Amino acid sequence: MLKSLPDKKKIITFILENAVSVFLIGFIIFMVFTKRSFSTWDNIVNIINESSIYGIAACAMTVVIISGEFDLSASSVFGWSTVLFTMCCNTIGVLGAFVVTILCGALFGAFNGYLVAKVKMPAFVVTLGTMIAIKGLAFVVTKAQPINTDNATLKAIGRIHVGDISIIPMVYVAVAVLFIWFLRNTKFGRDIYATGGNYEVARLSGINVVFSKFIVFTMLGAAAALAAAMYGVRIKAGWAPYGQDLSLYCIAATIIGGTSLLGGNGGVHKTIIGVLLLAVLFNALTLLGVSGSMQKFVRGLVLITVIMLDAIVAKRRKDR
Amino acid sequence: MKKTCLVVLMLVLVLSVVVAGGKKEAAPGGKKIFMSSAYYTAPYGAPLQEAVREKAKELGYSVQIVDGEENADKQLSQFKAAVADGYDALIYWPGDQASTPPLVEYLNSTKLPWVAVNTVVADSVLDLVPCMIASDEVEIGRWLGRNIVQYFKENPGSSKNMIYIEGSPGSSYTENVTIGLNEVLGGTDVNILNDHQYAQYDPSKAMAIMEDMLTKYGNRIDVVVAQDGGMFQGAYSAIQAAGYAGKFGLFCQGQDLIVRDKLLDGELYASVAQDPFTEGALSVEMLDKIIRGEAVDKWVPTPTGPIWAADIDQYSWF
Numbered sequence: 201m202l203k204s205l206p207d208k209k210k211i212i213t214f215i216l217e218n219a220v221s222v223f224l225i226g227f228i229i230f231m232v233f234t235k236r237s238f239s240t241w242d243n244i245v246n247i248i249n250e251s252s253i254y255g256i257a258a259c260a261m262t263v264v265i266i267s268g269e270f271d272l273s274a275s276s277v278f279g280w281s282t283v284l285f286t287m288c289c290n291t292i293g294v295l296g297a298f299v300v301t302i303l304c305g306a307l308f309g310a311f312n313g314y315l316v317a318k319v320k321m322p323a324f325v326v327t328l329g330t331m332i333a334i335k336g337l338a339f340v341v342t343k344a345q346p347i348n349t350d351n352a353t354l355k356a357i358g359r360i361h362v363g364d365i366s367i368i369p370m371v372y373v374a375v376a377v378l379f380i381w382f383l384r385n386t387k388f389g390r391d392i393y394a395t396g397g398n399y400e401v402a403r404l405s406g407i408n409v410v411f412s413k414f415i416v417f418t419m420l421g422a423a424a425a426l427a428a429a430m431y432g433v434r435i436k437a438g439w440a441p442y443g444q445d446l447s448l449y450c451i452a453a454t455i456i457g458g459t460s461l462l463g464g465n466g467g468v469h470k471t472i473i474g475v476l477l478l479a480v481l482f483n484a485l486t487l488l489g490v491s492g493s494m495q496k497f498v499r500g501l502v503l504i505t506v507i508m509l510d511a512i513v514a515k516r517r518k519d520r
Numbered sequence: 521m522k523k524t525c526l527v528v529l530m531l532v533l534v535l536s537v538v539v540a541g542g543k544k545e546a547a548p549g550g551k552k553i554f555m556s557s558a559y560y561t562a563p564y565g566a567p568l569q570e571a572v573r574e575k576a577k578e579l580g581y582s583v584q585i586v587d588g589e590e591n592a593d594k595q596l597s598q599f600k601a602a603v604a605d606g607y608d609a610l611i612y613w614p615g616d617q618a619s620t621p622p623l624v625e626y627l628n629s630t631k632l633p634w635v636a637v638n639t640v641v642a643d644s645v646l647d648l649v650p651c652m653i654a655s656d657e658v659e660i661g662r663w664l665g666r667n668i669v670q671y672f673k674e675n676p677g678s679s680k681n682m683i684y685i686e687g688s689p690g691s692s693y694t695e696n697v698t699i700g701l702n703e704v705l706g707g708t709d710v711n712i713l714n715d716h717q718y719a720q721y722d723p724s725k726a727m728a729i730m731e732d733m734l735t736k737y738g739n740r741i742d743v744v745v746a747q748d749g750g751m752f753q754g755a756y757s758a759i760q761a762a763g764y765a766g767k768f769g770l771f772c773q774g775q776d777l778i779v780r781d782k783l784l785d786g787e788l789y790a791s792v793a794q795d796p797f798t799e800g801a802l803s804v805e806m807l808d809k810i811i812r813g814e815a816v817d818k819w820v821p822t823p824t825g826p827i828w829a830a831d832i833d834q835y836s837w838f
Contacts, residue, residue: 235605237605242600242603243605250594339689344716344718345618345695346617435592435619437619442592483597491584491586492587493561493587496587
């Protein structure tokens, strides 16, 4: 009896600290027994594909959030990049389209990073402004028209599959692994945690906090552009309003995964769980026959629940 | 502990909502229709989707309608999930034309009966759609133009200046209505004062645009045209607040209750019909025919035409 009490406490602590993963596993088990179609291979592939495009940007958003900032303009960089990628596919070819799109995304990110890190403007104001400006630019360039492409190489890339898995999840996995390695194994990755944890202490410790903040925005710009290029591979079209929910999706996936909005902790591996949870949830709600309006309500409830869990875990850690 | 209990309660709530929500629309036994609606929350979407539900029920189908959120990638995933779940027929309401080819190709690859509704797909894949149920958007624009020409015949003045408020840039509806309007007005001396002003079907944005137009042009304006009833309501509020009510000829397209009231009041000169109930019901009727192996037209137009105050009883209003 005496021995079982600490065990129980340990289990509760474990469940609370890994609540999202526990909820995800529980939900998957619930779905497997409730809906046979959920565990079919076609549906699993669909969930993987669905989570991959936004997942690429979510990895980079996590790094920005770890550094203590966030970026609202990723949606517009995505929308603009779908336009640029499609236009480039129609003119200079697919390889050039990838290079130009990612460089341009990085440039937009660098602009945000410069204003936030160097000029010390609040990220909310800067990225709100660039969000509106970049979307406006995309509307002007396209005269507000959606454009599509018949590029044969792009279609061929879209047809590449390994065991039913398209190229997009492979890119997502590569990006996620790269970010995980970068954050865990490089000094620069650790600098980002330090910058987000306590900016002033990090600065006094000799960390180049300005560069840390600058580079995370640049990486997010490039990742949002890469995600847009993957969207182009899948949908073969570009339009300014595409991806308008990207920023909030990425922030939600990051928080659900367990990375604190306050910065300094968390990780891309956690965000992968958050992205997966959202994808499984969206898919499950559709399979369960839940109407569109109710789906939004449930998604909101899940977000609130996870944030509450996060607050409880943070309080328990503080009390210990 | 209280917080932990609260979280557990929230989780239970989520699961119960999921299960209850799912049970609500499930109807085992009968054939199942799945619809992905890009404009699920748009004012026009609600009555269209309601008509789909009613007609499907009438014909013995169960139906699930989900929000595509104007995101082609999301709609593709939704259709894939529906196919995996064994739905028997599909209804596709696209968000924009450019992104439709991959979805049309996928829907055809499923070999399931399907129809597209409202937003016309890209020209390159139009022939691949088994049945497109949509209004002739260009014709709606032409009717707006004809109504304006008639207004100026009945109310001749020294000028024929017009303010034109459009919907969303890039949407086929917005573009095609403008094409039809310009087709009719092109040969007349009606002068559109403003460059493209997009209110994105948002009454408050239409109100802000109209306020700016009133500040800039004031008494020089003769007529105001909005592409739908919601934007008309916003523009009308601005006109009323600035003390210009009754001074301009007002036009819009739409069959919502605000339009109906303004037609009855005589404040709106005319509207143009595009009936979401008919469109939604037609989409299920055509799908039903395809399921039963009957031939259907490639294009089934939703009826359109002018609505005058005297005719309002002939139309459905939402």
